[in-house]
Amino acid sequence: MTDSVDEGREAPGTDPLPESLKRLDFEAVLEMVAGFAGSSAGRLRVASLRPQDDDVLSDMARDQALEGASLIRRGLAFPAACLDDLSDACGLLSAGILCAEPDVLRRTGEALRVLSSFADEAREAMGAEASCPLLRPLVAKLPDIPSVARELLRITTPDGGLSPDASPALSRLTRFADRLRDSLSREASRLADRLSAEGVLRDTPPSIRNGRFVLPVIAARRARVPGIVHDRSDTGGTIFVEPSSLSEGGNRLQEMTVELQQEQRRILRDATALLRREQAALEAGVEAGSELDCIFARGTYVIESCTTFPERGRFELRALRHPLLPRSEMVPNDISLPDDWRVLVVSGPNAGGKSVLLKSIGLAVACCRCGLGACAGDASTLPLLRTVSVSMGDSQSLAQKLSTYSARLGEELEMLRSAGDGMLVLLDEPSAGTDPLPGAAMAAALLESLSEAGCRVVVTTHLGQLKTLASDHPGYYNASMNFDESNLAPDYRFRFGIPGSSFAMEIAGRMGFPTPLLDSARALAGDAFQLDRIIADLSRTLEEVRGERMALEARAARFEALSEELEQLVKLQEETVAGLAEESRKRTGRFLKELESRADSLLARIGREDREAAVRARSEIRIMVSEVESSLPRAPEARTAAVTSAPGVGDWVRVRGWNGAGRIEELRGGSAQVRLGSMLVEAPLGSIEPAEAPPGHARLAEWVLESPSPEVDVRGMTSEEAVEMVDRRIDACVADGMLLVRVIHGKGRGVLMKAVTDYLRRDRRVASFGMAEPAEGGTGVTMVSLRSGG
Numbered sequence: 001m002t003d004s005v006d007e008g009r010e011a012p013g014t015d016p017l018p019e020s021l022k023r024l025d026f027e028a029v030l031e032m033v034a035g036f037a038g039s040s041a042g043r044l045r046v047a048s049l050r051p052q053d054d055d056v057l058s059d060m061a062r063d064q065a066l067e068g069a070s071l072i073r074r075g076l077a078f079p080a081a082c083l084d085d086l087s088d089a090c091g092l093l094s095a096g097i098l099c100a101e102p103d104v105l106r107r108t109g110e111a112l113r114v115l116s117s118f119a120d121e122a123r124e125a126m127g128a129e130a131s132c133p134l135l136r137p138l139v140a141k142l143p144d145i146p147s148v149a150r151e152l153l154r155i156t157t158p159d160g161g162l163s164p165d166a167s168p169a170l171s172r173l174t175r176f177a178d179r180l181r182d183s184l185s186r187e188a189s190r191l192a193d194r195l196s197a198e199g200v201l202r203d204t205p206p207s208i209r210n211g212r213f214v215l216p217v218i219a220a221r222r223a224r225v226p227g228i229v230h231d232r233s234d235t236g237g238t239i240f241v242e243p244s245s246l247s248e249g250g251n252r253l254q255e256m257t258v259e260l261q262q263e264q265r266r267i268l269r270d271a272t273a274l275l276r277r278e279q280a281a282l283e284a285g286v287e288a289g290s291e292l293d294c295i296f297a298r299g300t301y302v303i304e305s306c307t308t309f310p311e312r313g314r315f316e317l318r319a320l321r322h323p324l325l326p327r328s329e330m331v332p333n334d335i336s337l338p339d340d341w342r343v344l345v346v347s348g349p350n351a352g353g354k355s356v357l358l359k360s361i362g363l364a365v366a367c368c369r370c371g372l373g374a375c376a377g378d379a380s381t382l383p384l385l386r387t388v389s390v391s392m393g394d395s396q397s398l399a400q401k402l403s404t405y406s407a408r409l410g411e412e413l414e415m416l417r418s419a420g421d422g423m424l425v426l427l428d429e430p431s432a433g434t435d436p437l438p439g440a441a442m443a444a445a446l447l448e449s450l451s452e453a454g455c456r457v458v459v460t461t462h463l464g465q466l467k468t469l470a471s472d473h474p475g476y477y478n479a480s481m482n483f484d485e486s487n488l489a490p491d492y493r494f495r496f497g498i499p500g501s502s503f504a505m506e507i508a509g510r511m512g513f514p515t516p517l518l519d520s521a522r523a524l525a526g527d528a529f530q531l532d533r534i535i536a537d538l539s540r541t542l543e544e545v546r547g548e549r550m551a552l553e554a555r556a557a558r559f560e561a562l563s564e565e566l567e568q569l570v571k572l573q574e575e576t577v578a579g580l581a582e583e584s585r586k587r588t589g590r591f592l593k594e595l596e597s598r599a600d601s602l603l604a605r606i607g608r609e610d611r612e613a614a615v616r617a618r619s620e621i622r623i624m625v626s627e628v629e630s631s632l633p634r635a636p637e638a639r640t641a642a643v644t645s646a647p648g649v650g651d652w653v654r655v656r657g658w659n660g661a662g663r664i665e666e667l668r669g670g671s672a673q674v675r676l677g678s679m680l681v682e683a684p685l686g687s688i689e690p691a692e693a694p695p696g697h698a699r700l701a702e703w704v705l706e707s708p709s710p711e712v713d714v715r716g717m718t719s720e721e722a723v724e725m726v727d728r729r730i731d732a733c734v735a736d737g738m739l740l741v742r743v744i745h746g747k748g749r750g751v752l753m754k755a756v757t758d759y760l761r762r763d764r765r766v767a768s769f770g771m772a773e774p775a776e777g778g779t780g781v782t783m784v785s786l787r788s789g790g
Helices: 019-023 026-034 040-047 055-073 081-094 102-126 135-141 146-154 168-197 219-224 244-277 279-304 354-369 404-418 436-452 464-471 504-511 515-525 527-608 611-631 719-736 751-762
Strands: 207-209 212-218 227-232 238-243 316-320 333-336 343-347 387-391 423-428 456-460 476-484 489-496 652-655 661-668 671-676 679-684 688-690 711-713 740-744 766-771 781-786
Touching: 019 026, 019 387, 026 040, 026 279, 026 354, 040 081, 040 279, 055 102, 055 135, 055 279, 055 354, 081 102, 081 244, 081 279, 102 135, 102 146, 102 244, 135 279, 146 244, 168 212, 168 244, 207 238, 212 219, 212 227, 212 244, 219 238, 227 244, 238 244, 244 279, 316 354, 333 354, 333 489, 343 354, 343 436, 343 464, 354 387, 354 423, 354 456, 387 404, 404 423, 404 436, 423 436, 436 456, 436 464, 464 476, 652 671, 661 679, 711 719, 719 740, 719 751, 719 781, 751 766, 751 781
Parallel strands: 343 456, 343 476, 387 423, 423 456, 711 740
Antiparallel strands: 207 212, 212 238, 227 238, 316 333, 476 489, 652 661, 652 688, 661 671, 671 679, 740 781, 766 781
């Protein structure tokens, strides 16, 4: 019969393990956890763990394990081994013992000392009052009676004996007894030497019989040694006699021994009475210590098995693992089900991992409810599932006259009787052992009844009738365990949303079944075989689509990230350019005002002074014009087409950024010197274009005031052309007050970059330069910082 896993945890050893938990191998999980406990009481508590159907108790079990794991990570270990010694002492006290043995007292004292030390370390590790609220009260219950521990350790020796210094009287009696024993031993040895020489004794040393010193006398010569006979050898040839000369000393030693034993018993009775007065504290300590041992064992399991406690949400277990399988052999699976999930139908080949998946899901839920955690990754979530009901395996019984299917029906009937919200039902092949058609119909009706009652169901099957339920039942979903057709072997991967094929024919073929037999089987299977092939083809197509979708999602995410980065760079560049333009406008305005003032002053002087003064004024104006030419910013260089034919000396051309036409006076590599009125301008060949010769005399060209671009592109130029272009651009930027120039020279073989950087090292106007950031061009761009004030 199936059992709902909703029993609360009772006292150790009193709660039998429900059948549902047995089918999930929950007992093996508890044995694994018990291996981390250090005391018998702690292991019993672990063995009594049961999933809690009460949310408060379940949350408490979770929090206890997490607090224990936290303390373990801080280096705290619970000394569980001493609990057994403390428990033994409590058992003796409960049995009414009056005089405990010294070794019991010694072990009890050691246990009290160790637990007291642990309590101090735990309080230090827990720190503030708000930390570890569940473990703190248990630590407080550990016995903290250092005076008792010191007394027990004082009166006993490390090897478990009673210390000779346990009391002054015991110390005195011990010394007296030792001296008297030594005296008797010497006297016995003296007598033995004399009598042995006379042939009266056997060739053996004196010994002790019944606490008395005796000599081994030959029976035939007994009369030679007067005294008391204490023993005889088995053959009767040797008599052990206490000589009369030793009798009085032996009597005194015997009396001393009696007094010594009486004092020892008194000390042990007092120590036992001391423990009895603290019996309640000792028993409370054993109870709290066993609970702490259990909690620390669970905390160790949480750490070692990397378990987690999922938050409340939809069913989503990331990287789900079976806790009993080695992690190196286990294939983790992401089990993510929709919010409206009620029934999950899992299909696939035999030995494909369906039953392991069921057990992994059931153990994840059960272990979370008893403070062990699920073997799943972070970010996992679970709906409210308080109980687990399992029907799995072959439960036939000859004694009860139950077949496989009738036993399964009995389990399913119990499920229906206890069905309700918060129950997880796990069904493995519900129609196994009967006719597939009525069995499938019965299984489908069972799934509907459980779903309507509020249960969440995971069922495994090979039947096509159950696989089709998802098409017309809301909340029903298909899933499968993947099968690698290339090598005809399962890969244990969970696939949601598509049913799986059984691959019965393929597996049989791999095992060596004859081809004619397989062909006959396919013909007999008819539509069922075709359905399996359709499912297999659909599975492959789905995997390909999923792979392509994941690749597209990855590319989209990468493009989105690059887009955001580009937007940030553009915004930063716009802010930088705006700031530089504003500063350039201010500097240009100041320069023009100064120029206007100087020009007005000169013109006024021309009107007042003589001809020579006028000549000097005109000369000074020409100098000012030259300064304007070299200082004012030139227009940004546009990348338009160069002159269509090679220019020559004497050709009329226009220079971009200047008004009017001029004649080429000299060609220098990639640039030309053009006479514009009274000024001689040098410009790159790419910035000039053919022009008609103006009528009459050419007028003085007028400069166009435009802010220079902080960026200069010298790609495609020779080294000389590039250096010359950079020099002019630095001139313009210095005149405009710009402090940053971006030189684009490209990567290539590094010729242009070397020429530009060599020139920049020698230029005093340059404060510093370096390679641009990767997002701004990297080694293909050099960023130049100019000195303030030129």
